[in-house]
Amino acid sequence: MSSTPNTQTSQTPPSSSPHNNKQLTPHHCSLEISIAANNNIKETLPLPQSSSNINHDQTTTPLLTSIPSTKTTLNQQLVHLFRLTTLRSCRKLKRILSLMILFSILAFALFLLTWPILHPRVTLFTFKFRNYLHNEGYLGCSLRKQPILFMVDTDRLLAVWESNCILNNVKLRWYLSSNDNSKKNIKDTEENNDNKSERNLYGGGISETILDSTHNVYKTTIGPVPASGTYTYEITYSPIDDGNEILLARYSFSFFLPSTHLSLQFPGNQTDIHSNKPATDTLSQSINYPIRILAISDNQFGLSIFNHLLDGVVKRHPPPNFIIHAGDAVQDYDRLQQWQTDFYDPLTHYHLAQNAPLIYAHGNHDFDPSLEYPYTSSQLWHAFTIANTRWIVLDSNMDDVLQDKWLLSELQSRESREAMFRVVVVHIPPFIEFWDPDTWHNKGEKHWGEFVRLRFVPLFQEFGVDLVISGHQHNYQRGNLNGITYTIIGGAGGELDYQRVEDWHIYDTVQKTYHYVTIEIWDRMLKWVAYNIDGLVIDKFDLQK
Structure with a gap:
């Protein structure tokens, strides 16, 4: 018996695909x-499947109809x-x-x-790179040094600035900001193209000193200012003689005249001004205390420290009205780059010396043997009054009997005698205690400025000087001798002095750290606070009358 072939095949197991569960x-x-x-x-x-294997059973027809869906x-x-x-x-x-x-x-x-x-490093790089661009002539005609102000008299300032080119028809205008709507309040200094001398209403002028092809220094006097108040000054020039002026700089400063100072008239009557007769059109002499002063010294080659210090000053304190600099602004006087990057640039970057006039004493490092001083005031010694305080600036580089005679005359003057406070600023302190032992004992540096102690201190005592501010020694000290407070503030950047070479037994406070000082002048009080570079108070005292 023949067997019937089995046409049924084994079933395919179901697909494992989650998208198709059919068998x-x-x-x-x-x-x-x-x-x-x-x-x-x-x-x-x-x-x-292939046609040879397809079963044509009717049951497959429904499946065949699904093929087109492939x-x-x-x-x-x-x-x-x-x-x-x-x-x-x-x-x-x-x-x-x-x-x-x-x-x-x-x-x-x-x-x-x-x-x-x-x-700070980015800032310092900017200073040096910009100086390089000026030196190489990559920048167009412009100011490479913004103006810096120096106190020269009770009612006068010296403005100093520098360009990388010769400025044609350069002018400096200044006016009382609170009353600047009247054209009579504007004073000009203008350049005369024929003889390069500039004249303002009072006979002053802009002087030009060409140091080299990219260093052109300009100086002029602002003043006499007629009253206490806020003043604005502008520097302009005209590249061509078409009457169009280009503004180079505009800043403001405050002035505080003593109550006994003659209130002067604005331009329009020179006779009143120069004859010392009371002006008919005067302005108020009111003063808003306190007057704020920043005191520093001896930044020298310590640009990084100096920059850090000034950065802290502007962040922690209100803007100062004046700045005391007790000397050694640079390490090498004849290095033009140092005046640019180590002194002018930091003071400009933090908007200080353009708005706050400097009370400046020459140091031994910034001493100019020619006495020309292109970047600072060339006055060797001078005095002026700010509100109720008489400031006497001396030169410890100049052992000159003429300075002795001038100091005696100044201390006897009415301005000095009637001042509430008398303050002396001189670079080399009368009493030095810290220095390099070798140069102090073996190289004669102990005799630098010795005449300040031997000849000036007796005059300080005789005529009632209240405060002496010095630098030179690179740390902080404060002491008292015969009623006079002596301070040393040489901590703005120069390498610190740690080794003692003398002991005068007058100092109560010694701080071997970088520092700065703020001074506030009130009507009958002088407040002194010294800070380290991080803003911590290291010393303070008050002088009261």
């Missing part, structure tokens, strides 16, 4: 397409593949962006943490 019949086979990166997601695509299913798989690929790329991009954001946040945080260290 396929024997008339179909499976094509599995892996479309996921981890091969965990698979799709089953039904395809027809193209649609393939398109769906391709779309799904594209979506997964895109999703995978997006996830990778998100991870990259997240890492970039995290890195940016960390970099910014690191920048904030290191900025106190980086900022």
